[in-house]
Amino acid sequence: MASRGKSRERVEPTFEEEDERDDELRVDAGDRIGGKRTGRSTKAKTGKTAKVAPKSRSSGRGRGKAKRSSGGLSGLIGRLIYWCIVLGIWGAIGVGGIVMYYGARMPSASSWSIPERPPNLKVVSVEGTVIANRGATGGEALALEDMSPFIPQAVIAIEDRRFYSHFGVDPLGLARAVVTNLASGRTVQGGSTLTQQLAKNLFLSPERTIERKIQEVLLSFWLEHKFTKDQILAMYLNRVYFGSNAYGVEAASRRYFSKSARDVNLGEAALLAGLLKAPSRLSPARDPEAAEARAQVVLGAMREEGFISDDEIKTAMSQPPTTAKRYWTGAGQYVADMVLDETKRLIGTISEDLVVETTIDMTLEKKAEAVIVESLEAEGDKLKASQAALVSIDGTGAIRALVGGKDYAESQFNRAVKARRQPGSAFKPFVYAAALETGVRPESTRNDAPVRIGNWTPENYDEKYRGPVTISHALANSLNTIAAQLVMEVGPDHVIKLAHRLGIESELQSNASIALGTSEVSLLELTAAYAPFMNGGYKATPHIIRRISTAEGKVLYENDYAEPPRVLGEPVVAAMNRMLKGVITDGTGKKARLDGWEAAGKSGTTQSFRDALFVGYTSNLTTGVWFGNDDGQSMKKVTGGGLPAKAWHDFMTAAHAGLTPVPLAGEGYVEPQAQPMTIGTILSDVFSGGEKRYPAAPNAPAVRQEEVPRAGRPPAEIPQADPYQQGAGGPVPPADVGAPSPVQPASRRTTLLDIIMGQ
Incomplete structure (x- = not known):
């Protein structure tokens, strides 16, 4: 018994040690339950503790420990792998279900297609250079x-x-x-x-x-x-x-x-x-x-x-960092906006990529922009002028350069096309042309003296009067009294009809003050209305689009301005060119003189210096320039013969560099001898007491000329020659189609005094 007790004492520590290790390796309840069952079963069969030799106990204990350790670690890894697989399967099933659910909510794959890219409008110059793009x-x-x-x-x-x-x-x-x-x-x-x-x-x-x-x-x-x-x-x-x-x-x-x-x-x-x-x-x-x-x-x-x-x-x-303005910039952007609007008008809704070939010459466009920007930067602040615009067209009405403002990035409003301002004295050429059609000649005289028309008394800019002067001298020096007299002689309605015939499209008020340009017009239409003086008397409908094609080259539109109507007779053109040359050589437009080129034009200044313009031409180009402020604030005494004339000169000088000078139209025309000054005309001025009085003109509605169709005739072949190449000498004026001029010079009005004096 004693030996058994001792044996039990020796064995118990060993079992206790094994029990502790068993606790350390436990993984789940199954393992623990299996170990206890074995112990209880043995005890139940024998009823006493089995004897184990020391060597056998030691060896068995080691093998059992290794077996339990190996089985627990591998079991752990196996169970981890098992549950990962299970979870992966269930996760895949879940994801698959979600994908199937949301996939079923989508249209059938057979109906999927790439959405059409929004159409783009590529705007190109006459040289093929891309000016800008328009579209989403x-x-x-x-x-x-x-x-x-x-x-x-x-x-x-x-x-x-x-x-x-x-x-x-x-x-x-x-x-x-x-x-x-x-x-x-x-x-x-x-x-x-x-x-x-x-x-x-x-x-x-x-x-x-x-x-x-x-x-x-x-x-x-x-x-x-x-x-x-x-x-x-x-x-x-x-x-x-x-x-x-x-x-x-x-x-x-x-x-x-x-x-x-x-x-x-x-x-x-x-x-x-x-x-x-x-x-x-x-x-x-x-x-x-x-x-x-x-x-x-x-x-x-x-x-x-x-x-x-x-x-x-x-x-x-090593390259300098790129900087850009917050908005598209460059004068070409004004052109692109205008082209987009015009394209929609010509072909309707734009549903595919289009290429629009314009009449814009990018060399001229860049020069025009540079002149406007430099002029404003140099003198704008000093003269309180914040904005300017420029438009230049050839003899056919093709727009070669257009600048709608100082900086497109700051303001996208096109002042050359959409703004309507009073032209001031720049409107006077239409008054003088109307007078020439009634028989007045450049050498005809009128008395520069105070004039009263109803309650209106026009005065000259310098508030001085010169007495009897020729019509040519009056236009060169922009005498307001003479222009007012001519309007009342020919009638405001005749002036309005002529202005519309030449290209003014805005409504004009039928009153005496039209002589001083009080009706508002755009710079583009005013410039286009000067072009008949340059091209020999033909209508120059302003246009900026030459051709519209698809990206594949299919032509959708091609302009046709090859046969414009005659709107001025040759005698009137010749006389107007001589008089308007005098404006630059001897009058208010001296700052616009060009070296080597004949040039003609007219300055314009509105009340309180709100607007200043100069519109002029050579045989190559007609160009209009405007300076002012968007809010209508007055500039610091800026006249059309000042800042606008200088800008006009700078642009036209650059535009004509390298070209062969060509005289203005009508140089070869021989003017019939003018009627000499008679005692009748002198007494007419004397009898008026130095002040002519006219009744106030009726406020009749302006008469509009029917618009010349822009399309409908077969497309004309666009000439390949560039009119700005060396030696071209500018565009050839359109040929006379054989129809008589709708305007024939009329005889001068005969007065009672003429009859008395035998005239």
């Missing part, structure tokens, strides 16, 4: 091979490095993005592929929901199945938003660099690719420094991918 995207679509190769490389490097190897969704890229975002504690990298981004842009709303994300993945699979990688990349680059209302690389390139995406360099491509992360925040028009910093990140990514070398990076980083 702001630029045309380019084929991948037409883009600068740096653009797709930069976008792939920073947005989707595995683009050419994944199947629409990139698990590795997604995992990398998750790790990066967790490490940084914020979202710094996205996991969407370019295909997913394209799917979102093409088909889905920007909301972030599970349904939208699942639809995005399904659409990505469809895109990858339907199109090649290059096609997907091209669609993405032509539609993605780059900030500042620019969609697609072509629009963005022209918006920020004023060049095509075909010509983008490495640094510019990196900047464009960097915008994709945050187009508005990183726009160089908003934050040039942030845009440049992001571009350098893109350059680093391109180097990591092996697209560029270290030397290329150094070259790109």
Whole structure:
């Protein structure tokens, strides 16, 4: 018994040790229950503790320990694997169910198609240079091979490095993005592929929901199945938003660099690719420094991918940062707006990409813009002039240059076309032309003296009177009293009819003050109405569109101004050119003189110096210039013969550089001998007491000329010769179609005094 007790004492510590280790290795209740059953069963059979030799106990204890340890660890790993598989299966079933549910809510894949890209209007000059684009995207679509190769490389490097190897969704890229975002504690990298981004842009709303994300993945699979990688990349680059209302690389390139995406360099491509992360925040028009910093990140990514070398990076980083205005800039934008409106009028709704060939000469356009900007910057503040406009047309009415304001980025209002202002004395040529049609001649005389017309007493600018003067002298020196007398002699209605016939389209008030240009007109129509003096007496309907074609080359419209009507007789044209030349050589327009070229024109200044204009022409171009303020505030004594005449001179000098001078129309015309001054005309002035009185003119409605049709005749072949080339000498005036002039010179009105004096 004693030995048994001792044996029990020796064995008990051993079992207690085994019990403790068993506790450490327990994994679940099954293991614990199995061990206790074995112990109780043995005890129940024998009724006493079995004897175990020391060696056997030791050996058995070791083997049992190893067995339990091995079984517990492997069991743990096995159970982990098991539950992972189970959970994965159930997760896959759940995800599959969700995908099936949201997929069933989508239209059938057989009906999926790429939405049409919004149509773009590409506006080009006579040289074929792109002036601007108009449309929802702001630029045309380019084929991948037409883009600068740096653009797709930069976008792939920073947005989707595995683009050419994944199947629409990139698990590795997604995992990398998750790790990066967790490490940084914020979202710094996205996991969407370019295909997913394209799917979102093409088909889905920007909301972030599970349904939208699942639809995005399904659409990505469809895109990858339907199109090649290059096609997907091209669609993405032509539609993605780059900030500042620019969609697609072509629009963005022209918006920020004023060049095509075909010509983008490495640094510019990196900047464009960097915008994709945050187009508005990183726009160089908003934050040039942030845009440049992001571009350098893109350059680093391109180097990591092996697209560029270290030397290329150094070259790109040495380039000055790109800066851009918050809005499209350049005078050509005024042209593009005008072309868009005119295109809609000519062909209706724009439903496809179109190419509009304009009459704009980009060389002249840039010169015109430079002259306007430089004039305002040099003297605008001093003279309190904040805005200006310029329009230049040739003898056919084709608009060669147009500037609607100082800066399109600041104001998109086209002052050359849409603003209507009083022309002041710049309207007087129509008064004098109407008088010439009634028989008055440049050498005819009138008395420069106080004139009263009803309750209106016009005065000259210098408040001086010169007595008897010739009509030519009166026009050159812009004498208001003589213009008022002529209006009352020929009648305001005759003046209005002539002005409409020559090209004025605005309503004109039938009263005596029309002589001083009190009815409002646009600068474009005023300039176009001067063109018949330049081209020999033919209507010059202003137009800016030559041809409209589809992207495939199908012609939808072609203008036809080849046979304009005659609106002035040759004698009137010749006389007006001689008189208007005198304005520049001896009168108020001396600052507009051109070296080597015959030029004619007229200045205009409105009440309180609110508007100042100069409209003039050579045998090559007719150009009108306006200076003023949008709010109608007075300038500091700016007259048409001052700042506008100087700007006109600077533009026309640049526009005629290298061209062979050609005389004005009518130089070869021999004017019939003018009626000599008689005692009758002298006594007429004397009997009036030095002050002529006229009854107030009736306020009759203005008479409008029927608009000349702009289309309807077969398209004419557009001449290929550029009228501005060396030696061309300007556009050839349109040929006389054989119809007699609608305006024949009439005899001078015979007065009672003439009859008495035997005239």
